[in-house]
Every structure is written in structure tokens, then in C-alpha cells.
Amino acid sequence: MTTRGYRSGAMNPAQGKPRRWLYRFSMPGLIGLLLFSLLAGMSAPVADAAGTTYYVDAAQGSDTNPGTGETAAWKSLGKVNSVTFSPGDRILLKAGSVWNDQYLDLHGSGTEGNPITVDRYGSGDKPLINFGNTAVGGEGFGVRLRNVSYWEINNLEITSGQHATDMRRSGVLVVGEGSGAGDFRHITIRNLDIHDIFGTDRRTGGINFHARGAGSAPESTWDGILIENNTITNVADTGIQTMTDAFLNSAWTHKFDAFRGVVIRGNTVERIHRDGILVRAGVSPLIEYNKTKSIGEACDIDTAVVNYLDNIAVVAAQWAYYTTGAVFQYNEASDTRMLEGDGQPWDFDVEVHDSIYQYNYSYNNQGGTLLVMNNTNNNIFRYNISQDDLDGNGAFHLVSGGGNLQIYNNIIYRSGTQNRALTHASNTGMVNYTNNIFYNAASGQYTNSPRMTYSHNSFYGANANVPSDPYKITGNPGLVSPGTATGRDSADGYKLLPSSPLIHAGIAVPDNGGLDYFGNPLYNGAPDVGVFEFQGTVTPPAVLFQEDFEDNDYAGWTTSGGAWSVTQDGTMALSQNSGTGEALAYTGDASWRNYTYSARVKLLNAFGNVGLLFRYADASNYYMFRLNDSGDKAELFKKTAGTLTMVSSTTTSVTPGQWTELKVTVSGSTVTAYAGGVQLLQWTDTAAQPAGGKIGLRMHSSTARIDDIKVTE
Numbered sequence: 001m002t003t004r005g006y007r008s009g010a011m012n013p014a015q016g017k018p019r020r021w022l023y024r025f026s027m028p029g030l031i032g033l034l035l036f037s038l039l040a041g042m043s044a045p046v047a048d049a050a051g052t053t054y055y056v057d058a059a060q061g062s063d064t065n066p067g068t069g070e071t072a073a074w075k076s077l078g079k080v081n082s083v084t085f086s087p088g089d090r091i092l093l094k095a096g097s098v099w100n101d102q103y104l105d106l107h108g109s110g111t112e113g114n115p116i117t118v119d120r121y122g123s124g125d126k127p128l129i130n131f132g133n134t135a136v137g138g139e140g141f142g143v144r145l146r147n148v149s150y151w152e153i154n155n156l157e158i159t160s161g162q163h164a165t166d167m168r169r170s171g172v173l174v175v176g177e178g179s180g181a182g183d184f185r186h187i188t189i190r191n192l193d194i195h196d197i198f199g200t201d202r203r204t205g206g207i208n209f210h211a212r213g214a215g216s217a218p219e220s221t222w223d224g225i226l227i228e229n230n231t232i233t234n235v236a237d238t239g240i241q242t243m244t245d246a247f248l249n250s251a252w253t254h255k256f257d258a259f260r261g262v263v264i265r266g267n268t269v270e271r272i273h274r275d276g277i278l279v280r281a282g283v284s285p286l287i288e289y290n291k292t293k294s295i296g297e298a299c300d301i302d303t304a305v306v307n308y309l310d311n312i313a314v315v316a317a318q319w320a321y322y323t324t325g326a327v328f329q330y331n332e333a334s335d336t337r338m339l340e341g342d343g344q345p346w347d348f349d350v351e352v353h354d355s356i357y358q359y360n361y362s363y364n365n366q367g368g369t370l371l372v373m374n375n376t377n378n379n380i381f382r383y384n385i386s387q388d389d390l391d392g393n394g395a396f397h398l399v400s401g402g403g404n405l406q407i408y409n410n411i412i413y414r415s416g417t418q419n420r421a422l423t424h425a426s427n428t429g430m431v432n433y434t435n436n437i438f439y440n441a442a443s444g445q446y447t448n449s450p451r452m453t454y455s456h457n458s459f460y461g462a463n464a465n466v467p468s469d470p471y472k473i474t475g476n477p478g479l480v481s482p483g484t485a486t487g488r489d490s491a492d493g494y495k496l497l498p499s500s501p502l503i504h505a506g507i508a509v510p511d512n513g514g515l516d517y518f519g520n521p522l523y524n525g526a527p528d529v530g531v532f533e534f535q536g537t538v539t540p541p542a543v544l545f546q547e548d549f550e551d552n553d554y555a556g557w558t559t560s561g562g563a564w565s566v567t568q569d570g571t572m573a574l575s576q577n578s579g580t581g582e583a584l585a586y587t588g589d590a591s592w593r594n595y596t597y598s599a600r601v602k603l604l605n606a607f608g609n610v611g612l613l614f615r616y617a618d619a620s621n622y623y624m625f626r627l628n629d630s631g632d633k634a635e636l637f638k639k640t641a642g643t644l645t646m647v648s649s650t651t652t653s654v655t656p657g658q659w660t661e662l663k664v665t666v667s668g669s670t671v672t673a674y675a676g677g678v679q680l681l682q683w684t685d686t687a688a689q690p691a692g693g694k695i696g697l698r699m700h701s702s703t704a705r706i707d708d709i710k711v712t713e
Helices: 027-040 075-081
Strands: 051-057 088-094 098-099 105-106 115-120 128-130 139-148 151-154 158-160 170-176 183-190 193-198 205-211 219-227 233-234 238-244 259-265 268-273 277-280 286-288 290-293 314-321 327-328 331-336 341-348 356-358 360-363 370-374 379-382 385-387 397-400 407-408 410-415 431-434 435-439 452-455 458-462 543-547 558-560 566-567 572-578 584-589 595-603 611-616 621-628 633-640 643-651 660-667 670-675 676-686 694-699 704-712
Touching: 051 075, 075 105, 105 115, 139 151, 139 158, 158 170, 170 183, 170 219, 183 193, 193 205, 205 219, 205 233, 205 268, 219 238, 233 238, 238 259, 238 268, 259 277, 277 410, 290 314, 314 331, 566 704, 572 584, 584 611, 595 611, 611 660, 621 660, 621 670, 621 694, 633 670, 633 676, 643 676, 694 704
Parallel strands: 051 088, 088 115, 098 128, 105 139, 115 151, 128 158, 139 170, 151 183, 158 193, 170 205, 183 219, 193 233, 205 238, 219 259, 233 268, 238 277, 259 286, 268 290, 277 314, 286 327, 290 331, 314 341, 327 356, 331 360, 341 370, 356 379, 360 385, 370 397, 379 407, 385 410, 407 431, 410 435, 431 452, 435 458
Antiparallel strands: 331 341, 543 704, 558 584, 566 572, 572 704, 584 694, 595 660, 595 704, 611 621, 611 694, 621 633, 633 643, 660 670, 670 676
């Protein structure tokens, strides 16, 4: 995924002051230039304004100073607020300065290439704006940008502390409202520390962009927003958000596109009363490398002072609303609370379309992993890791009315007591689960529905056989050290071991983003299952035995019952031609223990059966995997001391006269059985006896042919 920066567009001339032109020529030079211009039929060239730098020092400054030097600095933020700034101007606040009961209410607009900048100078702590209980029009803020464009705010600390006054408060408020509302450009907010600010409703908090107005008031939009590397801690109501009153004002038209070119990157948002990071009315916003923690009624306050915070019913950590083309990537979310509902780290909310969550890591979020709301469509959830998210709503919660959704190459790891659904279906769109790993040490359930498909997923642990995935893999997925991640960048435990059965076991997904969770290119040969595309070379298993009967004999096989011969059937094949009694043949080495045994088989009579014997000790002690045309079954048996017991079975199509590859892998106490390349059965033998043995073939009252036998380890 190519990283997209913020964009700048042309400024509405009504938003700021006209450009200032500098003519720095001697009189003869000026006359010569004008003469040249007349002769050339062209106007004289001009230069952009360089802008003026202003200094503000809370301790040593004076508002009677011109402010244009460190030794002539202004003192108060009120002085800054009295000035209308011009393109290229810089307002520098001295490091270590503290302004109590003051705020920045900034005026003027920059231009493309000449933004107005607020930053710090000197060494020491970031300049601190403690706006306390101050307000403008009944609203408090540390920095306000009202009806302006081309501003960059950097390297400040902003707080207000706790106050009993019930009003809106924000660390940074960017607002378009009133007669000056319009189309704004290029707002950057970078490296701010915003903390301990408590507002009264959901339009307050850390960093807020708000298109505000009712009735026929002018409508505002923004293009080119960068919110980067800020820390927002202990804030009510929301950490970072964009908001438009188009959702309330029927006369406005920008419900889906009030905010363009939005990049929210590298921010840390913790202990938030409502939502962590929320983009409304966005077109292709990029939300990446952010970390949210403790979201949802998580503020640390003295309730005897701050007793007016909203009662919150639902929250999510990082999400979008009425947005198209959003990309949430490389983010981390933890400890989101489930209040009356929701509580997920990620959310395709109402009217979110064509959007993606990828390469994200989540853990210990009470509501589960992903929420999908109504009126959503064509969204993708891929290459994400969910480690021990709780399951107040199950891992995936799809409410009524959602559209098509692709969920592929994720890991859902559960090691605790979670017992709700790990998968969920929509009631309107189609949901496709592909190449995912569900590592379910708890007792969570799986959903089957006509509104969902499974393909090539790994299901490990409780209820692994429930999902209707024709290509499911239910054995140990062979992860390096699952459950050991402590953050997004410490997830190597979810890589695949070289021996993993998930290597090359997936299916290709078009338009897959080109990278796995760890940044490796896709694909390295056939696709892998999970978030990791194995980069090494898989060593082919050692061949212990191979037989194709092309030499027209079956020397080395011991038979019991039946009528055995080699017959031409496309190629030479071993044939058993007696339809009565037990027919058995075996070969190999009694020391073989863990191996994979495969053969092509063809039943010759209806209602017959044919199977592979493995860990064959003798005629009274072995395992068998067979196809049975009577009832269309795949069946797993164990014979001990002469007693044959069926230990597992499933329904599958069995067609006499048709070749089918049977395969069984035995590893330790686990047996995994396949037919036609599809895993059908997996069973763990607590006794694991016999622990090793030869291979063989068996049928009862049946005729069959067998070819292309292979044993590997």
C-alpha cells in the first residue's frame, strides 16, 4: 500500500489576505526591468512573501514589544490573538513557557507553499497552554483555527485541568462556521501533547474538526489535513475526530465528502471518555501507525468536580462513519470497553464503503475484534492480528443490513474463556472468510450460513470441525510462539514455522495489497494461510517409500485374503478382485512413526469400501482411513487387540469407478485425513498406540484398484 500524504489545493481568496509582493531593485535597475518587460510584452516578475517571525515569551516578553526578535518578544497569547497573520508568518512560543488561563485564537490564512506556522523556540519543555476555565462564546479551547486555511501547529502542550463548569472544551478546535465558512485547505497539527481536558458532549475532546451550522448557514469542507505524532491523554469526549453538521442540517450536501486528504498518523490516544479516533464524512482518509488504549469511560477525574460527562452507551477505538475509501493500517488498539454494546477496536460503521483494515494489531478489547454496521459494502479486513480480544459481541459482529465483506489472512487468537462466535454472517451481503487462522483454545463457536463462505482457513482447538470449509485445516497451525506479542511490532510469534502445514496451503486473493503483516511481498509460491507469507524455501519431505506398479508386480507386499494382481487402468495399478471377505495387504518398516501416506484409490463396486492402513503393527493392531460408498462416508478406525472401532467419521461424496486421492498424516497422537485434497477428519488418540508401524491397504466385501502410493516424513 503506497503511503499517501496530505494534499493542498488552491485557496479561496476570501479566506485570507492578498499576497504581498517585494520589489528590491535600485531605480536604474527598476527602469531597466520595466523597459525590458515592455519590449518583451510581459509583466514584471514578482516573488512570494517570506513572512515574518514573531516570538512569544511568557516570562521575559512584553506586549509592548514588536515581537520580531527573541529579545523583543511578546508576552501574552492575547497579543497573538489580536494580530491577523499573513502567508509565511511564524509564531514561535518559547520552550518552558507557561500560559495559564490563556488560549490561542488564531486569525489570517496562509497560501499554498506559504502556510502560517506555530512552533516553539529554545530548549526545554514544550510551551504549555493551560486554558483553564476560559471560554469564547461559551466554548473553551487551547488553540482555535476558525475559518482559516494553511496553518501548521507544532510542538505545544495543551491542557485545561478539571473544572465544574459544564461546557464544550477541546485541545485544538478547527471550525468552519458563520459567514466566513467555506472550503478550507491545509491544516497540520503535529507533535502536540494534549491532556486532562473535559468537555460536555461528543463534539469536544482532543483534536476536533467541525463543520458547524444550521439552516441556510454556509457549509464548510476541508482538503489536506495532517494530524501526526500527537499524544492525547485523559480527555473527554473523543480523542481525534472530524465532524460535520451535515448529519443534522438537511440543507447541507457534504455528508460523505466534507473531509478530503485526511492523514491521521503516529498518534497515541489513551484514557478517553468516548471514541479514540473517528473520521466522519471522509473521502479516502489514511489512518496509520496510531495507538489507542483504554477507550470508553476511561478518564481519570474527580467526579465531585467533573460530574457532567455524557453517559456513553457504545464506543470503538479507531473507526469511520459515512466514509468511502478509508485505509486503517499499522495501528494498535487495546483495552476498549464494551459498555451497553460495541467495544471493538475496529468498526466499518454506517455508510462506510470500499474501505480497508490491514496490518493492525489488537488485544484485550472487550467487545471483540470487528464491528460491521448497516449500509456498508465492499469492505476488506485483511492481514490483522487479534490476540485475546474478549468476546462481548464475538470476534466478528455483523449487524443487520451490512453488505459484502472480505475477511482474509487474519489471525484470531483466543487463549482465555471466550465462548462466543468467532465468525458471523450478514443477513444481506455475502461474507467470505479466506486463508484465516482461528486459534481457539477456548470454547468459541463458528457460524455456518448461506450468507457466508469459508475457504482454506485454519481452525485449531475447540469446535474446529464445525465450519463448513471444504478446504479447512484443523491441525496445529505451526506458529512460532502464538500469544506472545506485546504490541504491533512484537508479533513474530505469529510467523509460520518451516514445518507448518499452512505454508502453500492457501488460495490466491486478487488485489491483496501486495504485502503480508510483516512487509513481505505476496506471494512466495502458492499462498500461505495467516498473516505471514513464508519467505524461505520449503524442503521437500524425505520419501520413505514410493510405488506406482509400473514394473507390473507388487513384490514386497504381504497380502491376506482377496485376489491381488497388477492391472492396466490408464497406467499399471494394483487390483483387488475378490468381492467377499476381508482383503488386506501391507508393506514398509515397523520403525516408521510420524509420516504422510497417500495413494489413489478407485472403488469398483457399489456400496463398497477401500482404505489405507497406517501404523500397522500386525493384523490385530493398526489405524485405518477409508472411503465407504454405503452412506457416502469417510471413516477413521482404530484396531486394538483385534477389536475394530470407528473413532471419527464425516459425510463425503464417494463415487465408484472414480479415482480419488486418499492421504493421511500421523504426527504424535494426531491423525489428519484427506480425500481429494480436502481435509475431512482430524482425531487425537489419547493412547497413541500403536506408536509406529508399516502401511497397508484394506477392503471388505469390495473390489478396488490402488496406484501411486507414497510415504514421506
